[in-house]
Amino acid sequence: MFDLVCIGCGATYRSDAVIYSCSKCGHLLEVRYDLANINITRKEWQKRPLSVWRYHELLPVSGSPVTLHEGGTPLYHLKRIGEELGIKELYAKHEGMNPSGSFKDRGMTVGVSMALQLGMKSVACASTGNTSASLAVYGAKAGIPVIVLLPSGKVALGKVAQALMHGAKVISIHGNFDRALEMVRDLCEKKGIYLLNSVNPYRLEGQKTIGFETIDQLDGEVPDRMILPVGNAGNISAVYKGLIELTELGFVDHMPMMTGIQAEGSQPVVKAIKENLPEVIPEASPETIATAIRIGAPVNAEKVLNAIRMSKGTADSVTDDEILAMQRALAQKEGIGVEPASAASVAGVKKLVEAGVIDRDERIVCVVTGHLLKDPETVIKQCAPPIECEATLESLLAALHL
């Protein structure tokens, strides 16, 4: 039903090969379906519950998946922030509402299911946090051992807590994420462990369903623009790929402009887009409060440049202050709690609208990628502490100035 195809030279690999990049030219692989033989209509999809698995005809898993009911996340209309920015149709797809609190679950339900399908006995990843939390959760559900490599001291507390509690072997590397990824790739190759970073083409298959759901939630309408925070650039590339499949199936007739937002201190993709470079030049020391996107050498560089350029989208960066201000705005004006990296997408809208790059008439969907509680330390630092109060009504009234 599908092949693994090299995005560089077009070499084709069997679907049961354990392989992450082309053995001939080294480029990344992607899953290609025989779309002419996919017998499904959008109407039939819509009869099923909104979830990753609504779209199983366009996913590689053949048996029962390892699932915790991922996907089916809300698409919120950002009325107040939209009004302030003069945009009528501004939406947030809240991926923090997945089982482990981030979009990674969409990738892991598919990735871990494929690990079992391929007969793998253990799985591993490097992570800025959410990937490790999600892999720990799905590894636990599948009953296979999980190894995760984290950049020491640079992972938000909630994510480390999840990886530990769900039973992963957690290794704290004295180096950044990019180095941890190199190490885990070597480890997996040498020890026959299944790699579940976003170089794994199956993970991206799960993540592409963000785009499918968005279109279903907009009653079949394609947003003018989809905006995502970009780190390793897997998610934006995945959503683009999925929407291309929908156009090839004739389910939609055009593509949204794919727009990537990075943090100012970690913006190799933005630089490549703005300077029209043929490739992304890695940054050696990325830095941002949004630790989830603190990545200097995105592995999906080639895919993201193609997604942004082919869809006539763009990329821009936002400062840490802009990220935190939008995190507070989402929490306090919309009731939507997201972690800093997620707020980057909406902060990017504000910047691009004010700069006149985004038209106020556009229908815009921001993907907010992870839940507020992932990074409690950054939250606490921004908020005044609770008011201490004696256990009497008098003290309470005084504390409330009433």
Ligand SMILES: Cc1ncc(COP(=O)(O)O)c(C=O)c1O
């Ligand atoms: C919350 C959050 N947002 C965005 C991203 C970036 O996604 P990608 O690496 O696919 O670009 C990540 C990646 O870890 C993340 O955890």
